[in-house]
Amino acid sequence: MSPLPDLIRRLGSQVLTDPADLVGYSSDASRARPEGLPAAVVIARSSAVAAAVEWASSNYVRVSVRGSGTGLAGGAVAYPGGLVISLAELNKIVAIDPANRLADVQAGVITANIDRAAAEHGLMYAPDPASSRESTIGGNIATNAGGLRCVKYGVTADSIAALEVVLASGEIIHTGSRTRKNVVGYDLTSLFVGSEGTLGIVTAATVRLRPRPVGTTVTFRAAFPTIAAAGRAVTAIMTSDVVPEVLELMDRTSVELVEKFSPTGLSTDGAAALLVGQFIGSTATSDLEQATTMSRRAGAISVEQAEGDILLEARRVSSRALSAEGPRVSSDVALPIARLADMFEAIERISAEEGVPIPTFAHAGDGNLHPSVIVRGDSDEVSDDAERILDRITDTALSLGGTMSGEHGVGSLKHGSLAKQLDPATMAAHRLIKSVFDPKGILTPGRGI
């Protein structure tokens, strides 16, 4: 007997089984494709997550979890015959607590909405993935998402104070605290942040807010003759005394594709790469002078002030602009900050050797690069050839002391490559944790760790 009627009995209208819904909830924004339709989708409200997980656990049904489905690593793709739990309706900002600079939110809240609510109190929620107007805080927590402002304020993990998590057993635990310091117990909060739904399902969070930066805002745009020169400028800036609010890079192809997709007047003027940086506050003008000097010393052709909103918007739409061009496979490597120029040179070399364009944009100040291998020929499908070229990029990043994912997560796409980065004993330690939190292997199995 199918156990589905039991799920429907428990959760009523929160359960969707219409084939059109099953299809709609099966994919995310990555190139990973579902291997079949799930059995059901639960649009969770209130305590439905625990009930849904209990049901899945009792029936050995694999569970994938999704917010807005903007993930880029295949973490939210449905399992054939599996259960999709959508947290999109758990979208309440429960409280903003300006006196303690905290916000209590449900997992399905759109990240930018937290920042907007904080702004009413002169505060901000700092992490701002390019997708922040669509992606949910739960998804950001699952992948430990980065973003443009992270170069100054840290990644999602650095802004999470406490979590409510539903475990594979359906039990609910509470991690962290509302204090600035707390050393009681293991740091389960950090363990769950970035765990990609493999250890439990985060249903609510207490996030840290910061003062919204005020004062003079200056944005600059520096053009470089080579992308490696831009990399050297980034290394210099990030090992100086100035701390940019934002320090992003776009190469020539990325700029051209963005202009085609959503014209803003941005241009490289023939340069190989643009660096876009921003400073806010009382030292902004002198910071800009220093960044200008360092950029010129690294070989910048021009450094000029520019309209920040346009530049940052261009960077935010980069991923969509590239995707609009056709199939590509994109990377998310991160490098030690001193190896940026080496990595950019390697990407150029690989592009030349393989004869394919590899447009690259980057959260440069964090050493986090998103090179994309454009799929050649007429194929609509991602080819083995493109994946092979992507592997060359990943291997190069690892050989330079980098990581294969800076912010998108391992998901299904990089799951098979983990052994490239983690030695066997370290991998075994990860798997121990997975096995003890999810002994039946129902929570996002075969992804992340």
Add this chain to the structure above:
Amino acid sequence: MSPLPDLIRRLGSQVLTDPADLVGYSSDASRARPEGLPAAVVIARSSAVAAAVEWASSNYVRVSVRGSGTGLAGGAVAYPGGLVISLAELNKIVAIDPANRLADVQAGVITANIDRAAAEHGLMYAPDPASSRESTIGGNIATNAGGLRCVKYGVTADSIAALEVVLASGEIIHTGSRTRKNVVGYDLTSLFVGSEGTLGIVTAATVRLRPRPVGTTVTFRAAFPTIAAAGRAVTAIMTSDVVPEVLELMDRTSVELVEKFSPTGLSTDGAAALLVGQFIGSTATSDLEQATTMSRRAGAISVEQAEGDILLEARRVSSRALSAEGPRVSSDVALPIARLADMFEAIERISAEEGVPIPTFAHAGDGNLHPSVIVRGDSDEVSDDAERILDRITDTALSLGGTMSGEHGVGSLKHGSLAKQLDPATMAAHRLIKSVFDPKGILTPGRGI
């Protein structure tokens, strides 16, 4: 047959069994007392940690780990018949990497020495527990230690990039990365930081360095008629736009005892509490003006600039000064920043009701308080009465949304009280992790989690 000869055969002169050594390595700086002598002490060099743990695991011998033995929660006290592993000789700063702002260090390096080595490159290792000239980075990592500068730069966990850890099996794992961002695998680094030796033994770390603050340094001393008024000033400052380098509090009794112990000319001039704050950088002077205004608004009797080194040194010796007076039991509660005044009022009330002095100093800007209950009468021993009064303080902190330990750790002293703070399901999740990493229960059992 005793397994000791086997340990000696494996590790030679690194093994101490002389009774004088066994006594010397049995206690830490807390009030916890060993219940008996350990069987042996290993002064580990190179790969001895793994060999010693393997031996302990094979023979079901309980292991305690120590650096300088400055811990305040009984985490490093020896087990009767157990094995003490000292990491004090693993004291090499392997490399300072200014280009990536990282330092590679062994676990036994004295924390202040890392900061000193970083200073040669214009960098700093930010976390500075009051014990930083004696305590080791390994001990700081085990407890996720705080310190004076943590109010601006975060606690130890915020400065750890990667770890080498010896597991209970003797296997060695490597967590983290040398990049600013990394989402491959679970955040095992954060899991081990603060785990108090219960999951594995950290033998080496890659720590993050920051630019050493430069520019104008101003230090102020604000005197308040009540400690609660000082608390209100701290809350105001910490929810304003200024970010102090340091924001410490000492009440009248603490100041008097420090002056008796190590005269610096510090005085409360009859006020109930002093707040000591520092600002560094181009905005230091205007920051000071704002802090002065907020302090006066909260009721400060006087706010004046003062010699920073003297004030901060007074704060650093507070703990030793109080200990020199005789037996006391000290607390390490942390509060949400908006509840500081409530907590200070509660401490005054408890002190009055119980008729005992409770001198209090605090990393006030972090909401982390160290009230000490002075043991009454002639007893040289910590009394049940003092412990009961300490429990009242802990319970009050928890009822205000706080935590029972901000930076010292749970150790053996608070192990029995964990259920006050962690609900049963959350506690069970902690114990799952402990059980899977240490199935035989040999690593610092009965302490921390």
